[in-house]
Amino acid sequence: MKGMMKVKLVIALLVVIAVAIFYYVSLPAINIHATETWKFIFLILAVLFVLYIVRKAKIAGQSKIELSFIKEYTGLKIGVIVFLLFLAVYVAGSILSSPIVNAAKYQKLLKVEEGEFTEDIKQISYDQIPLLDRDSASILGNRKMGSLVDMASQFEVSELYSQINYKGEPVRVTPLRYADTIKWLTNQKEGIPAYIKIDMATQDTELVRLSEGMKYTPYDHFHRNLKRHLRFRYPTYIFDDISFEIDEEGTPYWICSVADYKIGLFGGKTIGRVVLCNAVTGECTDYAVKDVPSWVDRVYSADLLVQLYDYYGSLKHGFINSVLGQKDCLTTTNGYNYLAMNDDVWVYTGVTSITSDQSNVGFVLMNERTMETKYYQVEGAIEDSAMSSAEGKVQNLGYTATFPLLLNITNEPTYFIALKDDSGLVKMYAMVNVQKYQIVATGDSVSECEKNYMELMKQNGVNAETKESDSVKKATGTIAKITDAVVEGNTHQYILLENDSDIYDVSVVDYLDIVRYGVGDTITFEYMEGEQANTVLGIEK
Structure with missing residues (x-):
C-alpha cells in the first residue's frame, strides 16, 4: 500500500x-x-x-x-x-468570434473620420522628410557596427529598427544583441551596452553608448528574457506587439501592447493596455491606452491598424457581401509607410475598391499611439503604379523604388519615392503626382527633385505657381558669412545675411552660380522655410 x-x-x-x-x-x-x-x-x-x-x-x-x-x-x-x-x-x-457571424461588430472596431488633405497634411521642410526605409536603415546600422572594433566581435545589430519621433525628428532606433550564446555568457553581467539611432532625414547614424547596459531584452535568457520577465509580472496579459523606443532623454524602453478582445472569446482584437519596460532596470509601468506618455509612438502596430481598416471598409453590408456582391467594399493597398505629424507616427496606406486594383479612391492615416484614423478622398494612382512610373524614369540605371510617402507639395497630393541601387543605398528621389501620375520628376537631391516636379506641373496645366506662393518666399540681402559643407556627397553653401538670423542652404549641384558670390555681395533668392536651415530654391541673376 x-x-x-x-x-x-x-x-x-x-x-x-x-x-x-x-x-x-x-x-x-x-x-x-x-x-x-x-x-x-x-x-x-x-x-x-x-x-x-x-x-x-x-x-x-x-x-x-x-x-x-x-x-x-x-x-x-x-x-x-x-x-x-x-x-x-x-x-x-x-x-x-469570427467576422462571419459578427460582421457589424468588426466593422465598428475602428472609428474613421473624414479629413481635409490641405488642412491636415502641411508641407514639411526637407529636413523632416524620412528618406530611408527600414532596409536602407539596416544597411547603415550594419555599416556603423562594422566600424566599431570594440563591439563588433561581441554584438550585432538587431533587425527591429522601430520608426519613432525623437525630439521632433523622424528616426529609427534599434538595440544591439548578443552575437551568440557564448557572447551572452561573457557579456550578460554588464548587459547590452548601446543602441543605434539613425536620422531618417539626414541619414546620420549614431551608436548611443549607455552608462549602464540593457539587461532585459528578447536576447537574454532565463529570468532576464523580456517575455519571461513580463509574463511573471503580468500572468493574465496577452502581449501583442513589442517595440523598442527611447524617451526624450534617450533611455531605452520596450513598449509592450496588451491585446484586448472585444468580440467573443478570440475575436475583435484591439489594444487595451500598454506596459512600458525599462530595458536597463526591468522596471515596468502599466498604463491604460489613453494614459500612455506622449513620447511613446507605437501602441498599435501598423499591421493591426491596416487589418482594422480592412474590416471597416469591407464589412459595411455584412460578411456575405464582402465575399460575393462586394458592393461598396474597400480595402487597403498592398503596403504602407509612415508619416511624422504633430509629434506622432501615422501609418499611411492607400484605399482601393475590392473589385478594382488599378486606382485608389483615397487614402487613410492611422495614428499608432491613439488609433485615430482619417480618410481622405483623393482619387489617383495606386502606389504600385507610382513606383513603376518612378522606376521607368531611371530604367537605364536599374534603380528600384521604395514604397511611397505621401507628401503635400504646394497643396498637391504627391508620392515621394526613394530610388535605390543594387546595394540598397538611396541614390535618387522621385515625385509622382497622385491624381496625374504621368507627372513624374526625379532628382539627385530632394530640392532638385521638387524643382523639376513643380516645373512639370506647370507644363501639364497644374497651377503650381499660385499654390507655391504660400510656402515659397523671397529674400534679398548682403552676405555677411558664407561657408561650405558636404552633405550626402554633395557640396552645400550655407549663407548668413546681414540683419537676418536665418541660415540659408544652397545646393551647389542645383545652383552652381552660388560660387560667384562672396561676403559683401548682394543676393536675391527664393527659399522654403526649414527647421534648421531654409532651403534655397532659386537664385536671381
Whole structure:
C-alpha cells in the first residue's frame, strides 16, 4: 500500500514538474481569450487522461486498452466528457468570434473620420522628410557596427529598427544583441551596452553608448528574457506587439501592447493596455491606452491598424457581401509607410475598391499611439503604379523604388519615392503626382527633385505657381558669412545675411552660380522655410 502511494506521489510530482517546465518555456497567458491557454489546458487534460488510463490498465492487468475498457470506469468517462466539453467551448468560441457571424461588430472596431488633405497634411521642410526605409536603415546600422572594433566581435545589430519621433525628428532606433550564446555568457553581467539611432532625414547614424547596459531584452535568457520577465509580472496579459523606443532623454524602453478582445472569446482584437519596460532596470509601468506618455509612438502596430481598416471598409453590408456582391467594399493597398505629424507616427496606406486594383479612391492615416484614423478622398494612382512610373524614369540605371510617402507639395497630393541601387543605398528621389501620375520628376537631391516636379506641373496645366506662393518666399540681402559643407556627397553653401538670423542652404549641384558670390555681395533668392536651415530654391541673376 505504501509502495503504491509512493508511486502515485512520484507520478504526481513528475507531472507537476513537466507542467512547470512547459509553462516556463512556452509562457502562455492565463486568460480565456488566449488560444495558447486553451492549448495548455488541452495538453494537461490529455496527459492526466493518459496517465489515468495507464494506471487503471495496470491495476486491471490489461496489456491492450480498448474502448470497452474505458467505458468500464466512471473516472475515464468523466475525463472524456470534460475534454470534449472544453473542445466544444473552444470550437464554439472560435466560430462565434469570427467576422462571419459578427460582421457589424468588426466593422465598428475602428472609428474613421473624414479629413481635409490641405488642412491636415502641411508641407514639411526637407529636413523632416524620412528618406530611408527600414532596409536602407539596416544597411547603415550594419555599416556603423562594422566600424566599431570594440563591439563588433561581441554584438550585432538587431533587425527591429522601430520608426519613432525623437525630439521632433523622424528616426529609427534599434538595440544591439548578443552575437551568440557564448557572447551572452561573457557579456550578460554588464548587459547590452548601446543602441543605434539613425536620422531618417539626414541619414546620420549614431551608436548611443549607455552608462549602464540593457539587461532585459528578447536576447537574454532565463529570468532576464523580456517575455519571461513580463509574463511573471503580468500572468493574465496577452502581449501583442513589442517595440523598442527611447524617451526624450534617450533611455531605452520596450513598449509592450496588451491585446484586448472585444468580440467573443478570440475575436475583435484591439489594444487595451500598454506596459512600458525599462530595458536597463526591468522596471515596468502599466498604463491604460489613453494614459500612455506622449513620447511613446507605437501602441498599435501598423499591421493591426491596416487589418482594422480592412474590416471597416469591407464589412459595411455584412460578411456575405464582402465575399460575393462586394458592393461598396474597400480595402487597403498592398503596403504602407509612415508619416511624422504633430509629434506622432501615422501609418499611411492607400484605399482601393475590392473589385478594382488599378486606382485608389483615397487614402487613410492611422495614428499608432491613439488609433485615430482619417480618410481622405483623393482619387489617383495606386502606389504600385507610382513606383513603376518612378522606376521607368531611371530604367537605364536599374534603380528600384521604395514604397511611397505621401507628401503635400504646394497643396498637391504627391508620392515621394526613394530610388535605390543594387546595394540598397538611396541614390535618387522621385515625385509622382497622385491624381496625374504621368507627372513624374526625379532628382539627385530632394530640392532638385521638387524643382523639376513643380516645373512639370506647370507644363501639364497644374497651377503650381499660385499654390507655391504660400510656402515659397523671397529674400534679398548682403552676405555677411558664407561657408561650405558636404552633405550626402554633395557640396552645400550655407549663407548668413546681414540683419537676418536665418541660415540659408544652397545646393551647389542645383545652383552652381552660388560660387560667384562672396561676403559683401548682394543676393536675391527664393527659399522654403526649414527647421534648421531654409532651403534655397532659386537664385536671381
